[in-house]
Amino acid sequence: xxxxxxxxxxxxxxxxxxxxxxxxxxxxxxxxxxxxxxxxxxxxxxxxxxxxxxxxxxxxxxxxxxxxxxxxxxxxxxxxxxxxxxxxxxxxxxxxxxxxxxxxxxxxxxxxxxxxxxxxxxxxxxxxxxxxxxxxxxxxxxxxxxxxxxxxxxxxxxxxxxxxxxxxxxxxxxxxxxxxxxxxxxxxxxxxxxxxxxxxxxxxxxxxxxxxxxxxxxxxxxxxx
Amino acid sequence: xxxxxxxxxxxxxxxxxxxxxxxxxxxxxxxxxxxxxxxxxxxxxxxxxxxxxxxxxxxxxxxxxxxxxxxxxxxxxxxxxxxxxxxxxxxxxxxxxxxxxxxxxxxxxxxxxxxxxxxxxxxxxxxxxxxxxxxxxxxxxxxxxxxxxxxxxxxxxxxxxxxxxxxxxxxxxxxxxxxxxxxxxxxxxxxxxxxxxxxxxxxxxxxxxxxxxxxxxxxxxxxxxxxxxxxxxxxxxxxxxxxxxxxxxxxxxxxxxxxxxxxxxxxxxxxxxxxxxxxxxxxxxxxxxxxxxxxxxxxxxxxxxxxxxxxxxxxxxxxxxxxxxxxxxxxxxxxxxxxxxxxxxxxxxxxxxxxxxxxx
Numbered sequence: 001x002x003x004x005x006x007x008x009x010x011x012x013x014x015x016x017x018x019x020x021x022x023x024x025x026x027x028x029x030x031x032x033x034x035x036x037x038x039x040x041x042x043x044x045x046x047x048x049x050x051x052x053x054x055x056x057x058x059x060x061x062x063x064x065x066x067x068x069x070x071x072x073x074x075x076x077x078x079x080x081x082x083x084x085x086x087x088x089x090x091x092x093x094x095x096x097x098x099x100x101x102x103x104x105x106x107x108x109x110x111x112x113x114x115x116x117x118x119x120x121x122x123x124x125x126x127x128x129x130x131x132x133x134x135x136x137x138x139x140x141x142x143x144x145x146x147x148x149x150x151x152x153x154x155x156x157x158x159x160x161x162x163x164x165x166x167x168x169x170x171x172x173x174x175x176x177x178x179x180x181x182x183x184x185x186x187x188x189x190x191x192x193x194x195x196x197x198x199x200x201x202x203x204x205x206x207x208x209x210x211x212x213x214x215x216x217x218x219x220x221x222x223x224x225x
Numbered sequence: 226x227x228x229x230x231x232x233x234x235x236x237x238x239x240x241x242x243x244x245x246x247x248x249x250x251x252x253x254x255x256x257x258x259x260x261x262x263x264x265x266x267x268x269x270x271x272x273x274x275x276x277x278x279x280x281x282x283x284x285x286x287x288x289x290x291x292x293x294x295x296x297x298x299x300x301x302x303x304x305x306x307x308x309x310x311x312x313x314x315x316x317x318x319x320x321x322x323x324x325x326x327x328x329x330x331x332x333x334x335x336x337x338x339x340x341x342x343x344x345x346x347x348x349x350x351x352x353x354x355x356x357x358x359x360x361x362x363x364x365x366x367x368x369x370x371x372x373x374x375x376x377x378x379x380x381x382x383x384x385x386x387x388x389x390x391x392x393x394x395x396x397x398x399x400x401x402x403x404x405x406x407x408x409x410x411x412x413x414x415x416x417x418x419x420x421x422x423x424x425x426x427x428x429x430x431x432x433x434x435x436x437x438x439x440x441x442x443x444x445x446x447x448x449x450x451x452x453x454x455x456x457x458x459x460x461x462x463x464x465x466x467x468x469x470x471x472x473x474x475x476x477x478x479x480x481x482x483x484x485x486x487x488x489x490x491x492x493x494x495x496x497x498x499x500x501x502x503x504x505x506x507x508x509x510x511x512x513x514x515x516x517x518x519x520x521x522x523x524x525x526x527x528x529x530x531x532x533x534x535x536x537x538x539x540x541x542x543x544x545x546x547x548x549x550x551x552x553x554x555x556x557x558x559x560x561x562x563x564x565x566x567x568x569x570x571x572x573x574x575x576x577x578x579x580x581x582x583x584x585x
């Protein structure tokens with residue numbers, strides 16, 4: 001799993017150095033790029049397993065780099081940017097970013113996101129059972145267990161948690177979840193989503209008020225951990 | 226006020242009104258000349274010139290003054306309908322009238338100009354004072370954590386062998402705390418500049434209040450000094466339509482403020498109520514509250530209570546108020562029955578009918 005190659009595209013030397021040291025000490029191979037153009041060339045030459053992309057690049061916007069890369073590059077791209085508005089985050093995720101982390105960031109959090117992203121893109125043949133903490137989701141028999149006890153879920157509740165679990169560790173936007181589960185994508189329908197998330201938390205979380213599995217990304221979406 | 230401004234902006238209108246009012250008053254007086262006599266007419270015209278001088282620019286007023294003198298001579302001084310003056314007394318009166326009217330016009334406008342200049346100077350002094358406060362508190366608030374970071378790193382690099390494991394980890398901790406503090410101050414400044422430049426666009430969506438409050442509690446935990454934050458979640462609340470990022474920031478800033486300015490181990494309680502059109506959050510603590518005389522000023526930008534502990538720029542509550550106003554809401558503060566501070570945040574927000582969405 002490790003020894004995966006990661007390309008960092010960031011114009012700030014301090015961030016490049018920090019990422020190089022952090023990633024290399026976690027056994028990843030690291031390639032660095034300072035500009036968007038250089039980054040795109042390096043992706044073409046190296047086909048890294050994962051790209052960490054800054055949005056504020058000197059030569060062209062990271063959003064553009066992301067779009068260019070997504071024409072042919074299908075592995076993980078994690079955005080690491082100071083831009084923290086919901087609009088920017090949603091735009092990047094809609095344009096194919098695997099995940100989004102804002103600066104300042106905790107390196108522990110970044111490493112967790114990298115592991116999750118690599119897992120999603122590397123294991124294309126999905127494991128039928130996803131286990132995390134006290135939860136176990138069996139995709140082949142559509143069964144969810146908490147502390148080894150089966151939990152009764154409605155069809156929609158199951159579909160929602162299964163979709164989140166298949167993308168474990170990765171943020172899924174409201175729009176995406178609404179489209180996949182209910183077949184519509186209007187922003188105004190996020191109230192459905194909230195009601196179902198609240199119901200799921202009551203059934204699946206030890207403490208529904210401080211969820212540890214279904215995490216809210218405020219204004220953006222949800223993440224299954 | 227609005228119409229006064231318009232008059233001020235349009236010079237053409239000033240000439241028109243100045244000349245028009247002189248002509249109008251002259252015409253009225255001309256009808257009653259036999260009853261009131263021509264001396265009274267002079268005083269009435271002078272009055273009109275004085276009033277014009279209070280509001281208009283100098284040139285239209287002087288023109289009105291000269292015009293009024295000529296009209297008075299032409300229509301009212303014997304022999305009428307000529308510019309001739311028959312008696313020396315009338316000649317003197319005309320001369321006096323002319324001088325007084327023009328002086329009136331010139332001096333009144335000069336006084337107004339001087340007043341405006343001194344008002345501007347006072348405003349500028351106030352702005353300079355505000356900026357001085359800003360720079361003082363900002364340079365303190367930003368430089369202190371930077372000093373902690375640079376100092377800790379120096380010690381870690383240069384005296385690595387002499388430091389105990391505990392001391393080392395304490396210095397690492399200091400760097401982390403300083404980083405978080407810098408991050409918070411910069412966020413505050415960015416939020417303030419968003420408010421100042423009117424670039425807040427509400428991202429409205431349906432939210433669960435319990436979730437928002439728990440986020441606020443979680444995010445404040447690191448800064449707690451054995452403080453207890455109490456919230457009783459309410460079951461079966463509807464969803465509300467608001468901008469969660471802003472509402473969270475409002476609650477965060479008030480709770481953070483309570484943590485900073487109440488003694489170790491104090492209790493902070495968050496309560497939630499709603500009407501069909503508004504969300505109401507009440508945040509109260511059991512600290513010593515605010516002095517009554519400074520109560521209204523706590524939302525002022527850069528305002529900090531006299532003798533308050535170091536740390537803080539005086540921006541948090543002012544940002545909270547700004548974000549509440551962006552939701553057509555308001556934050557009020559008073560001292561509660563236990564003497565502690567009590568903030569009431571009212572946010573205009575539509576709500577859902579929860580029954581509509583219960584399961585399929």
